[in-house]
Amino acid sequence: MVTSQRFPSSARLNRPSEFARVFEFHRSASGGPLVLYACPRMLRSSGTIDAESPVRIGISASRRIGNAVVRNRWKRRLREAFRMAWSRLPAGNDFVVVVRAGRVPSGAAGARQVEDMIVALANRVTARVGYAEAAKTEAARRVSLGAQPESERNPLAPPHASAKARLPKPKRRK
């Protein structure tokens, strides 16, 4: 196991639309104080599943679980766990961890425990029956949506998801 692992901002979900995309895929697994949502990553150009791209994660800790200090403590603990377990997670996916309740595990044993829990949940949700098919149909629908420009009024299609699948802008001025 690789102990030294970078964790730059490109490995995190940075904007609300990315969080919404994962939540609206509606695939989750829960265990203990955590709920983990998963969503396969897409290649922007082709709309197919990109199994090679690195894993990205996001953390959601609402005010329900405590004050700012408790929320920050959870986020740091989970970021550290992701950093350590990064190579053991199934590639080509975005994950969002929601903290439900509970005290923050402390010490080395607590850190190991959170780490193992995240890996187990991630493997459980991606190995579930229908995960790959759903990802494929989703990808296919996205390609068809990308072909016909700006028919966004489909209620099944989240607007930010189609925006994510939009073809890159052609170069201007050349």
Place this chain on the structure above:
RNA sequence: GGAGCGGACCAGAUGAUCGCUGGCCAUGAUCGAUGGGUGCCGAAAGGCAGCGCAGAGAUUUUGGCGGGAGGAAAGUCCGGGCUCCGUAGAACGCAAUGGUGGGUAACCCCCACCGGCCGCAAGGCUAGGGAAAGUGCCACAGAAAGCAAACCGCCAACAGGGUUUUCCCUGUUGGUAAGGGUGAAACGGUGAGGUAAGAGCUCACCAGCAGGCCGGGCGACCGGUCUGGCUCGGUAAACCCCAUUGGGAGCAAGGCCAAGCAGGAAGAAGUUUGCCCUUUCGGGGGCCGCGCGAAGCGGUUCGUUUCGCAUCCAACUUCCGGGUCGGCUGCUGGAGGCGUCGGGCAACCGGCGUCCUAGAGAAAUGGUCAUCGCCCAGCGGGCCCUUGGGACCACUGGGAGACAAAACCCGGCUUACCGGUUCGCUCCAGUC
């Protein structure tokens, strides 16, 4: 030694290692405004193709250097800076404040003092203007709750009765606020005079009120003295009155890029639509026109209204399309910290010197390990000393490590909090 009062300060330390974030420097990669030069078209202006020569800058890789939460960053309770909104002028309303003087950019803040209350004291608390402008309220109890009033009682007269001298009982009328009892609160207190009985009815002293004068103080107020009428309840954190203050919105403010000196549609020349009636001159009603319309009928920040002044009129307004859930900026050097000197009782102010000390944006300042440090208990060691205690050192075991995380920036207030350091002072006990 014990108990207590007031103030100031700290918010575990060091090291190793793995990370995050933004700054600077170097470096590789990708993109690249613009410039240069080449070819073609053209009379020219210029256009097109294309070279990859220079290159601001953007994104990113790797490496190095140095920086990275608080005393409350919190609650968002006040006050300001800053930004935008024609001007924020007047009136009404609304809201806030409420002893005096000062500090301050400002304050529901701070300092000093005055009055009141609490404490043996050091000290603490204090929404502390006006109740003889007006209105309201004061449950229950009580005769009566605010300006007078007679339930019991007391006294007098008259009538009747008992006895028939005094006296007693009943009733009616009148006088009386000294006594009773109720209540949170009952119309000054004590004494003397006075009276049929009583009463500030009169007098002395005291308390209190109002006014005048003298002295001290910038002032709140304090001290003294004289006069007056004799006493006039409480509540304004009830309405209210008085004085003072307050324009509104908020960094999601605001500006720039995207964005092309700008695509489409509708509205829109109305100086308060026009006419008639009525009016307390504020306005109200009817009819016509525009409008789908009971709305509305110039606009100009704002969730109080009206008025005044100013200004704008298509270069305007609204909607749709386009764009967008983005990027850059505002964004941290400031009523700034520390030291020192001077002024001031103090809050604070001024001069000089010196320092630079967080800028995130699904939101950084962390994880792990080791050592030291803190508290408690036990055992051991020597020391102080009056039996019995005290502090110190070493070891072992156990425990605590709180509250709470910047979000434009400051000054305060309030609240939360494991503990620790230190200064000054008060009371009590003991010894010399």
Place this chain on the structure above:
RNA sequence: CGGGGCGUAGCUCAGCCUGGUAGAGCGCUACGUUCGGGACGUAGAGGUCGCACGUUCGAAUCGUGUCGCCCCGA
């Protein structure tokens, strides 16, 4: 950032504006009724009015502070 509302019996709520007695429904307990239960009838218990300080003779009510919860707008 700005604005609004609510904490009262085990539960859902009145009472607060205009201060003096805390109340309703459901639930709970006991008894009656019934063969038994439900329903019904009678009686009863149960509340620091979120907390603290103040104003007042007197506070659930008025004022200030504070704690918790909910909602709305940008």
